[in-house]
Amino acid sequence: MSVDQLSVSLSKEQAYALVDAVAERDELALTASAHENEETGEWVFEATCDSPPDVEAFNALAREVLGGEVSFTVEAIDPEINWVAKSLEGLAPVIAGGFYVYGSHSTEDVPEGLTPMRIEAAQAFGTGHHETTTGCLEAIEMVLRKRTPSRMIDVGTGTGVLAIALAKRVDAKILATDIDPIAVTTTIENARDNGVGAQIDTIEATGLDHAEIQARAPYDLVVANILAGPLTELAPGMGEITQASGKAILSGILNTQADGVIAAYQAAGFTLVDHLKRKDWTTLILQKR
Template identity: 60%
Template sequence: MADQITLPAHLTRDQAYALVDAVMAREDLAMTASAYEDEATGEWIFEAMSETEPDLEAFRALAVEVLDGDVDFTVEPIDPEVNWVARSLEGLHAVQAGSFFVHGSHDETPAPAGSTTIRIDAAQAFGTGHHETTTGCLEAIDRALKLRRYRNLVDIGTGTGLLAIALAKRSRQRVLATDIDPVATDTAKDNARENGVGRLITAITADGLSHPAISRGAPYDLLVANILAGPLVSIAPDVARVTARGATIILSGILAHQATRVASAYAGSGMHLRRKLLRRGWATLVLERS
């Protein structure tokens, strides 16, 4: 049975997010982590979900290292009838990243003038705009679209479809969105329709870049991939294969200390680093295919 680990209260926002980042970077823990503010108390709460029996000792050791002290946490079985991903995201507030304003339907915060507004509700897929990898991508997309007009765009590892929606709303071009998880692609389609760009976004379930639909759509002049460093390194030759000369490539899901390894892998396939954005220990890389 799946379990939920909770560190209640007594955490600062920075501590809660730092622990989320550390847990998500440890693939061996097999946990999905989130942090949110208790609106009643203003205190920050960390939660992690595991579909298998969690390694509590490994988690405790990591938490002690990140929080610099002993930690107390509770472990409870997860009710299979509850959408725990949605529950953990309900309290998240609106996010401004570049000129993009991302909010949930529960948040009535007015968007700043001139913003491109995107509504993403809690769902069983990654990507609400709150994690540094997503905000980094949004800022990189914002800058790229201000500098140049793109006509053939693809989002690899789309999750909720947030980045594909951002691309479609701002470019008004068709966007191919892919994800290995069929739940994510269904979520992306729903979110695209909700944001008025359903006709511009084609979402497909695909592992890597070998799907025939990706090959048929190539070459792309803008490619975004917000996944993890290991998979990014492995697909570097395929990214070179499906992108046009002069294409912009935006990569994230990379811990800061992994950025050099990822950039080197892409340089070896003819894509060179033009800009690096650092956000709370995470890196977003903007490259150009020579």
């Protein structure tokens, strides 16, 4: 199979916004990622596509998401190389919510007093570097200061970073779900590598109708770092699986989309507890009435 890499230099916020937009268009790319060029300091958006990529479709999406024209570069690549993982190998450790998130390439000592999580670059979203993930880690710390949940679910787990964070802090089972089988496999591997494999159960599931999700409900803590559109669609189901006084931590939401998501969850029986903003991105903490 012939594979091409489509790339463009952008700001960090633009690169991640384009990654999120491409994630909603499965036909455009096999994978999409954003990373910092160590030599120039520029942020780069990269997409791995079947050859030839639909450059005009990418241009139209960039105009819609970024509000202007960009100049994509297309280069033939070796399909045997995991280019997403390769582009993420140089990322520095992240500190958020009392957690220290790092990759195996990191040679730094874990600072005293922080909870370490080793999350490897992989073909799944969530290395801890995006503002949505750091916002969720901070929100988890805020919630756990006030209560210790016993029934938890991570919807759209990606690499499993949020499920692992919960398992590191709470001695209870966490159900981690994702629509992508690669994400499920990645979560299993990362949970095992972090010594919490026995605490995290993973399933491939679209939405919240899966029998395992329903059987374990109601949950006293739901976390979901996906996108505003799917979060809004899931609001009624989230209301059904969350117990009274249970908390929900939601992210993957642009600041401009926050009011719409909040309204959807208020209609589903939630009250807004806190609204964290990290650059262009929002993380919400809500409580079921």
